[in-house]
Amino acid sequence: MNKSFAHKKAVVVGAGLVGSLWTVFLARHGYDVEVYERRSDMRTAGYSGGRSINLAMSERGWKAVEKAGIREKIEKVAIPMPGRMMHSVSGDLTFQPYGKAGEAIYSVSRGGLNLELLNIAGTYPNVRFFFDHRCADVDLENPRITFEDLKTNTLKTVEAPLIFAADGAFSAVRYAIQKTDRFNYTQFYLDHGYKELCIPPNPDGSHRLDPSALHIWPRGNFMLIALPNADGSFTCTLFLPFEGEISFEKLTDNASVDAFFRTYFSDAMAHMPTLSDDFWGNPTSSLITVKCAPWQWQNRILLIGDAAHAIVPFYGQGMNAGFEDCTILDALHDELEGDWSRIIPQFAQQRKADGDAIAELAQRNFIEMRDLVADPKFLLRKKIAAHLHERHPDFLPVYTMVTFSNTPYHVALREDDAQNHLFKQILNLENIENEWMGEGVDEVYQRWKKEG
Numbered sequence: 001m002n003k004s005f006a007h008k009k010a011v012v013v014g015a016g017l018v019g020s021l022w023t024v025f026l027a028r029h030g031y032d033v034e035v036y037e038r039r040s041d042m043r044t045a046g047y048s049g050g051r052s053i054n055l056a057m058s059e060r061g062w063k064a065v066e067k068a069g070i071r072e073k074i075e076k077v078a079i080p081m082p083g084r085m086m087h088s089v090s091g092d093l094t095f096q097p098y099g100k101a102g103e104a105i106y107s108v109s110r111g112g113l114n115l116e117l118l119n120i121a122g123t124y125p126n127v128r129f130f131f132d133h134r135c136a137d138v139d140l141e142n143p144r145i146t147f148e149d150l151k152t153n154t155l156k157t158v159e160a161p162l163i164f165a166a167d168g169a170f171s172a173v174r175y176a177i178q179k180t181d182r183f184n185y186t187q188f189y190l191d192h193g194y195k196e197l198c199i200p201p202n203p204d205g206s207h208r209l210d211p212s213a214l215h216i217w218p219r220g221n222f223m224l225i226a227l228p229n230a231d232g233s234f235t236c237t238l239f240l241p242f243e244g245e246i247s248f249e250k251l252t253d254n255a256s257v258d259a260f261f262r263t264y265f266s267d268a269m270a271h272m273p274t275l276s277d278d279f280w281g282n283p284t285s286s287l288i289t290v291k292c293a294p295w296q297w298q299n300r301i302l303l304i305g306d307a308a309h310a311i312v313p314f315y316g317q318g319m320n321a322g323f324e325d326c327t328i329l330d331a332l333h334d335e336l337e338g339d340w341s342r343i344i345p346q347f348a349q350q351r352k353a354d355g356d357a358i359a360e361l362a363q364r365n366f367i368e369m370r371d372l373v374a375d376p377k378f379l380l381r382k383k384i385a386a387h388l389h390e391r392h393p394d395f396l397p398v399y400t401m402v403t404f405s406n407t408p409y410h411v412a413l414r415e416d417d418a419q420n421h422l423f424k425q426i427l428n429l430e431n432i433e434n435e436w437m438g439e440g441v442d443e444v445y446q447r448w449k450k451e452g
């Protein structure tokens with residue numbers, strides 16, 4: 001790193017997934033890092049509770065944890081999911097690979113990953129953690145941040161010449177910037193909420209469903225998904241509208257919950273002995289998309305992770321995108337020799353289009369997961385896409401681009417539009433159900449390619 005920036009101080013607000021990873025990167029560059037986190041220290045307090053217990057990690061996430069030096073550790077407890085297992089109402093199963101042989105997304109424990117990141121950050125003598133500290137106010141002009149010490153109920157103000165706001169979708173730092181002139185901000189809540197449920201392990205500790213898949217029960221306007229955990233359990237998430245004919249508001253007692261699961265998810269329900277306890281014990285949470293710009297304040301404060309770009313979880317990319325923020329920032333730090341007056345504006349400007357693009361792709365994937373995965377035309381399209389990818393290796397299905405490559409998200413979004421156009425033509429070919437590997441498909445593909 002550039003010596004003139006050695007021993008500079010950086011403040012990180014939020015020690016969630018992105019904040020703790022970014023702290024590791026800063027520490028490696030020799031910064032004195034102060035990390036302020038509202039929650040208690042999970043290294044001593046444990047990490048039970050909180051949102052979704054597991055997450056799907058893919059290429060962008062792996063790349064970042066590799067740079068942080070903890071890939072091997074995480075890999076040991078990550079469960080590969082090479083495809084989706086779709087469950088029909090009658091219990092029929094269809095397996096659909098996510099990519100080529102050897103490609104998989106991985107189920108990792110949110111708490112376990114956060115803990116590893118905190119552990120590794122904690123090994124650096126130049127990192128100081130302040131847990132139970134809530135960011136209460138930001139004095140942008142100076143800049144200084146005021147934290148509330150939640151243990152003593154006292155306020156403390158710290159000088160912060162360089163601030164990284166990794167305090168999530170409801171970022172307090174962003175809220176301070178939001179009040180300034182020409183800052184754009186939108187938030188959008190989905191009509192659907194989610195609730196986490198559980199499929200416990202068999203008595204012998206084994207998984208009750210095939211652990212090498214992400215399980216989906218697509219039911220049109222709603223769905224249930226399940227990701228395996230290393231302890232033999234599955235974390236299930238029910239995505240359902242808040243209101244309407246089939247919705248959370250209609251599930252008012254054990255009888256209605258039972259009837260709902262028996263009707264739509266009977267094969268899953270058979271493995272959910274704690275369903276009613278989980279259903280009433282776990283909150284119904286909302287899903288928000290946040291877009292804002294600029295992601296910075298005067299080259300001294302930078303929003304990263306969900307604080308800059310909170311998205312719906314249907315592409316499994318929120319954390320992956322936040323981790324990619326860290327990889328990109330780190331590369332810019334090297335390239336621009338630690339000159340934050342250039343790194344911050346360049347990052348904020350270059351990355352914004354990617355944040356917007358993955359937000360859009362995630363919304364589109366919601367429709368695909370809950371609805372189209374059960375549609376024969378959609379399954380056919382997936383088959384043809386895989387076939388084209390095999391025959392023409394430079395043709396990358398968009399899912400592959402997003403999940404198994406580091407192609408910028410805005411390029412993947414552009415490609416999604418283009419491929420939608422391609423498949424509209426292919427699926428209109430006569431007898432395509434039988435001729436999906438035929439000459440006709442290749443001709444349309446070649447024409448589409450030439451059109452650019």
Ligand SMILES: Cc1cc2nc3c(=O)[nH]c(=O)nc-3n(C[C@H](O)[C@H](O)[C@H](O)COP(=O)(O)OP(=O)(O)OC[C@H]3O[C@@H](n4cnc5c(N)ncnc54)[C@H](O)[C@@H]3O)c2cc1C
Nearest residue numbers: 014016017018038056135167168305306316317318319320
């Ligand atoms: C149901 C669901 C499933 C998901 N599945 C996936 C998936 O499969 N794959 C994937 O890549 N992503 C997934 N995501 C997205 C992922 O959870 C987020 O993108 C990721 O957690 C963002 O990390 P972050 O560190 O930016 O924010 P957060 O994880 O929200 O962390 C923010 C941290 O800041 C702290 N904080 C907040 N306010 C303050 C304050 N005022 N002062 C001090 N500290 C504060 C919080 O306590 C927290 O520790 C999912 C999200 C949901 C809701």
